[in-house]
């Protein structure tokens with residue numbers, strides 16, 4: 026599968042935080058969900074891709090070009106939504122369009138106004154009078170209106186109600202339909218990622234724990250409900266972590282079919298992305 030973005034052995038250190046060796050590939054035509062707890066390194070990774078911070082080592086390639094050397098060219102084909110909006114609060118969408126249409130040669134005025142209408146965003150209202158959900162929808166509208174090939178969104182659905190989140194997720198799914206576009210979507214809301222992502226990358230303390238196809242991941246992982254005696258029969262590489270619940274020992278296993286072959290009467294529940302995150306971050310190992 027052709028890739029749209031590739032990070033190889035990226036390094037970045039801040040006092041008390043380190044990304045030691047991060048590698049990641051986003052294929053063309055997919056939504057890659059990027060999950061991890063607060064402070065795991067999601068925004069740092071996104072800023073590195075956008076050349077907004079200096080990295081200490083490694084390579085980042087976007088559309089086959091070097092993200093640092095060719096950063097300016099690349100940015101024209103990327104739509105970005107960061108958690109903080111950088112537009113002056115006293116501007117309205119029409120005034121913003123004047124600025125953006127002069128920055129992007131590919132700015133599509135008709136499409137911008139179509140999106141404003143679809144999202145029910147008033148054109149003459151200043152950003153400062155917009156609600157949080159409206160601001161986010163406006164940010165996404167601005168990111169899409171120059172027809173980027175890659176959309177990078179940092180926490181674009183956080184703090185929004187389920188109806189607005191659903192509308193936004195629909196727009197994302199439309200965006201990747203032509204199989205040339207990709208989305209890199211960081212979110213704490215694992216249910217949103219579960220809904221729309223084709224691939225999932227999970228980062229923990231600056232390290233990639235997993236980066237896999239979502240359906241395969243959810244089919245393969247499971248939560249084994251068991252006893253301490255049976256648990257001790259598992260090999261080290263057969264489980265991720267365990268957590269004690271009221272009556273059982275819950276063990277996140279990577280390959281539930283393999284466990285079922287070993288323990289035919291085992292009770293194994295479906296694991297969600299949230300479970301995978303919780304067990305990895307808060308679970309214990311022997």
Ligand SMILES: Nc1ncnc2c1ncn2[C@@H]1O[C@H](COP(=O)(O)OP(=O)(O)OP(=O)(O)O)[C@@H](O)[C@H]1O
Pocket residue numbers: 039040041042061062063064065066067068069070
């Ligand atoms: N400019 C900076 N100076 C010092 N430390 C920083 C800087 N930027 C980020 N960090 C640190 O890097 C770590 C990762 O932060 P980052 O913002 O990438 O996490 P995140 O996964 O996006 O978290 P969140 O979900 O809370 O936004 C944190 O410990 C943070 O304090």
